[in-house]
Amino acid sequence: MNAPLHADWRPVITPRPMPVEMLQALQARFGARCSTAQAVREQHGRDESTYDAPPPDAVVYCESNEDVMAAVKLADQYAVPVIPFGVGSSLEGHLLAVQGGLSLDLSRMNRILRLNPEDLTVTVQAGVTRMQLNNEIRHTGLFFPIDPGADASLGGMAATRASGTNAVRYGTMRENVLGLGVVNAQGEWVRTGTRARKSSAGYDLTRLFVGSEGTLGVMTEITLKLYPLPEAVSAAICHFPSIDAAVQTTIAVIQMGVPIARCELIDGNTVGMVNRHSKLTLREQPMLLMEFHGTAASVAEQAQTVQEIAADHGGESFEWASTPEERTRLWTARHHAYFAAIQSRPGCRAMSTDACVPISRLAELIAESVADVDASGLPYFLVGHVGDGNFHFGYLIDPAQPAERELAEALNHRLVERTLRMEGTCSGEHGVGLHKMGFLLDEAGPAAVGLMREIKRALDPKNILNPGKVFAN
């Protein structure tokens, strides 16, 4: 990190009004599927971030690749922004129409196009959500593991390079997207990748689009890797005397190469919120929520190893959940941590951090950052995909109080500063969006961001694809 950390997190609103001719052309092409109703526009102009911006000028509900191509061609013709919209669960302001324009709602593109269980692959439309996918393929004995918590659309997950609770075992969207169907900035259809598991044929366009946050193309079809449902699954909770003890346990598990499938940290404060929200009676101490996948023998062996490591760090009272119902109860509690926290302070919004560091630095980073937020007095939740070195604070701010937002920004700022000093990344899985553009510059440096901008200019010369995200114009 050479430059001082940037703090240009406030959305810059620079509307590029949609010409009436374009709106008329959209209405002619899409009829009632093109909406300018205030409520529809507002619903498509916000997400789970803490930011506000004026809504998009119009919303088009796409039902086919041809719909997306037609809409993007018009946006290209009139040089108007296009923002792809899945379910609206972005945490970083990806969906905000900071330059106005057209929201492309892909939620009706929710068909599974091709299921090839014999190859462990599936091709879906971008609007399919991860839970829908897993429901629809259950009969095959396969599953798609990536689980960011929210029931996000797979298009949104690919666009943000999402990961979540079991990336520690199965990787992220980066590792699990085999190929894409993308509409480029000129409204043309491009296919990337094949159904082969690996390839050295040309530039890795698939990985370039994955994580590009809608700024290089509109993904409409996604080919994904699937995995056999494990023969045995076992989940466990273990309580620790301190966050440090839980994290040190995690570090040892990873360094030993135990193929743990999930390893989630929840701090005592957040366990309390979860208890109150989900009517549970978990001990309000730091805990790890773990899952093991494999054959029955392998799962038993992994669990034994992890129990021994945990005991060395003061972990106690392993509670096992081996039936699907018990596991669901545990993971539901984990997934509800976000909403439990939000409800713990009525009217608040959560500003989420997303640091990810090399595993050996994780304990130090968390300790310093917990001390910092505790000293500030701001309420927060803390959960972490600690097996990957990734964790989230949610600073629970009252949006009516600018001082709280400033405080949260300052906390996040110092957290990112520590993260970069430890050779980590400002975003493990949420993306840059509006909020981390300055941090991206600090992390990657002007030369790398310069390359990204050159790619953006080459592929989207009119800057119509989700402009104002990833880098400020």
Added chain:
Amino acid sequence: MNAPLHADWRPVITPRPMPVEMLQALQARFGARCSTAQAVREQHGRDESTYDAPPPDAVVYCESNEDVMAAVKLADQYAVPVIPFGVGSSLEGHLLAVQGGLSLDLSRMNRILRLNPEDLTVTVQAGVTRMQLNNEIRHTGLFFPIDPGADASLGGMAATRASGTNAVRYGTMRENVLGLGVVNAQGEWVRTGTRARKSSAGYDLTRLFVGSEGTLGVMTEITLKLYPLPEAVSAAICHFPSIDAAVQTTIAVIQMGVPIARCELIDGNTVGMVNRHSKLTLREQPMLLMEFHGTAASVAEQAQTVQEIAADHGGESFEWASTPEERTRLWTARHHAYFAAIQSRPGCRAMSTDACVPISRLAELIAESVADVDASGLPYFLVGHVGDGNFHFGYLIDPAQPAERELAEALNHRLVERTLRMEGTCSGEHGVGLHKMGFLLDEAGPAAVGLMREIKRALDPKNILNPGKVFAN
């Protein structure tokens, strides 16, 4: 596949002569480390492909990032091609100076820069070879798994998105490079990625450079994932009555989710070559060479499962190798298959194919392609990383007989045709180089190749970085 398959495999030689001023500037900067000696130039103007081209105009031995930056800045100034050179083991003509220019020999950049065993990462200079790396980190109890056969440089392996025998378990260079230090086309230093295991911060420049075959930048530093040496390793040979039986066994193993670490097919004909070369007495039947990694119990369980599957397909006489010495003997034989084949026909050169298909199509593809080459009468070897759906014919041609080259090209042409029909890729791991530019167009289509070209033009406007590879000009 919409268009007919292209067959523009012949190198197009379009020299861009190096101005004498540039050569003088190189000599002033590099002294004796800049060579124009015929023998040195010729050594740097060929690789393991079957192609020939005039040698580069000069060779510079780089010892630092600053050396690479200085050389590329001069190349940029004079608009002269630059070709990075590791150990010369490319199979696709990547190193041939089809447009003249400067070969940048990186083999002296062979230091391990940072070893972080506690994070399972290492940063190396691009000239470090995979065997050197594993020798130098052995004391940590970690290893780097990617094994393409040749003792390639890690820069070359990243440039071609290499994989090899144990990608089925550990992934390819795509999954195992965390970050890069790259000199761009303007001679500037760019760092991509961090040491964090995952990131959603900006475009995935790391994955864009990995597999770009020296056409977007010169990689000089590579940060890699490492893995704990497995507690137990066991290798086995199993003989099958037919190639089909061996491949069907592989398909079942993958579909069941057995975490096999290596699964290599060798056909009976190639086993014979290996026997004669390595003085072995293996049964000259199709065989699978397998390896299992894990805890002792897990390895035993995997082996048991695979033995049962193999028996169902007529596999017999499992031979186990559990000591390191026995395993080394087996894998040495596998790695020597290429040279065993070359020596089986004095004076020949091997034209290597590199098809990779979804696993369910593998048996059909191999069967049709074996029948095709058998009917042709051309000698060949056949080995495969079949767990990934990837295999190689090496057509053993006499370079003095144009008809044999034509025949081999026709066989490869039909093989790629079948591969694309089965939704596979023309290159699983060798790259495009000079030989697969037409196939890339068939596989990816003009729209996707158009995007690749736009990226190339944006990042390398003077077309100095390994020009004439991946796409013609």
